[in-house]
Amino acid sequence: MAKAIALGIALFAFWLTLSGHYTLFLLSMGVASCGLCVYITTRMGLIDAETVPTQLRFALLTYWFWLIIEIIKSNKDMARIILSRKIELAHQFVLIPTSQQTDMGRVIFANSITLTPGTVTIETAEHALLVHAVTPAFVPSLEEMGRRVTAVEGAQA
Amino acid sequence: MTLDLVIQIASWACFSIGGTFLVIGALGLIRLPDFWARIHAAGMIDTLGSALVLAGMMLQAGLTLTTLKLVLIGLFLFVAGPTASHAIANAAWVAGLKPERLEKDEGALLGRKSS
Amino acid sequence: MSDPLAMFAVALVAVFVAMLLVIIRTFMGPSLYDRVLSVNSFGTLTVLLLGLLGFLTGRPDFLDIALLYALINFVGTIAVLKFVRHRLLGAANPSRDIADSRDEIVKGGQA
Structure with a gap:
């Protein structure tokens, strides 16, 4: 229920931004349109920690x-x-272990890796x-990135 | 008056540095020898180049609804850009595209037949 | 110096030069993935171009179009990749999906 209200508020803020009148x-x-959207989303059973990530910490x-700064x-x-x-290039495929508990945390980590040029996530798995x-110079900072993502990912939903 | 001057200088800096990064990224797309290096040059266009140009536009727009729309565009680019990059890289890897000279390959540990 | 139109023009020139270089790679690209990559970058540059044009002509309403173009660009890239991989745009055919051995990485990676 709290997630449905949060989704409604977010949708209405989006509407206000785009409208201008x-x-x-x-x-x-x-x-009315935001309420309809929230109703349809609830009926489809789509309201969970993935669509409305209110569990993420501030x-x-x-x-x-x-x-x-890293980017x-x-x-x-x-x-x-x-x-x-x-x-001069030294291509490498490296396995980076992940310590995140939730899918959302892993997605944030993988997206952050791709956001920093020089490293691209190619494939995901359970723990890596x-x-x-x-070049190998881009790899060492990923370890600290992983630790920081684990700190902000929030509780298991 | 002074605040206005500071904003003008800051947006000049944003536009020129951002434009430089856009051109360097595009140059990398031409210069770099293979696909796996070019994807990082495209990443430069998607991240710092576009972010700085958007920041310059935000400084010019001031505190209006336009700035909010620019923030929305920036947020979307920052979420969707890496996702698209990852999709392209994953598709290329699954299709068996490899750099000519690999220094280190832990992809074999995945236990997948990547031809 | 402090004419805002000048700085938009400078940014516009940079975007144009970048677009030119990117479209050359689209035509040259040896593999299909080079082409998809450069078309995706071209789309990002188009979003910036639309925003800058809106400012240059004094009509910031162009930003709505830019936002829409960003959405379409993302969906288009994913659609092309999905078509290349599965040869159809509807539901994915599970037997042709190559990424199905998800758990083996755990054993291989931790060993």
């Missing part, structure tokens, strides 16, 4: 801040590789991710 008629139409914001660093390294006169790195 705030007359009584249009607002009531927006409320610390996710500080994690994003750390991730942005800037690896972008700089990647730009240096591209602009160097003779491109297969990662392609363009």
Whole structure:
């Protein structure tokens, strides 16, 4: 129930952002359409920890801040590789062990790995991710990233 | 007056650095020798380049509804961009596309016949 | 210096140059995945181009189109990849899905 209300509020905030016209008629139409969406989603049984991730901790914001700095660093390294006169690559497929308990945590970790240029998640499994790195220099920071994701993923739903 | 100047300078910096990263990423897409390296150059376009250009537009728009829409676009790009990259990389790996010279290959541990 | 149109024009030029280079890779790309990758990047650049055009012409309503284009670009990329892998766009044929040995990595990875 709490998740349904949270979904309704999020949908209405999205509607308000895209609309831009705030007359009584249009607002009531927006409320009605959001209510219909929540009703249909509930009937389809789609409201769970995956569609409405309210279990994520507030610390996710500080994690994003750390991730942005990490993205800037690896972008700089990647730009240096591209602009160097003779491109030197050492391709590798590396298995990165994951310590996350939930699917959501693993998704955040895999997406963060792909967000930092220089590393791409190729395949996922229960306790490890297969990662392609363009040189070995990009791999060491992934360990700390995994620890930080485990800290913010929240309780098992 | 001074705040306005600071915002102007900041958005100039965002646009020029972001544009530079866009062009470097596109250049990497041309220069890098094989697919597995090019996917990282495309990642540069998707992450820092587009984020900085969007940030420059946000600074120009100020605190309006336009900025909120730009934040939505940025959030979507940051969630969907890596997902698309992962889908492409996974499809290429399943299809058996390999770099010519692999320094280290732990993919064999997956126990899958990746041709 | 402080004319906002100038900085939009600078960003627009950068986006155009990047689009040109990316579309060259789309035509050159030796493998299919190179082409899908560069088309995806081209879509991201198109989103930026739409936003910048909206600012340049003083009509920020273009941002709605940019948001929509970002959504369509993502769905299109996934659709092309799914078609290449399964040869159909409806329900995936389970017998042709190659990624089915999900648990073996645990034994292999931890050993």
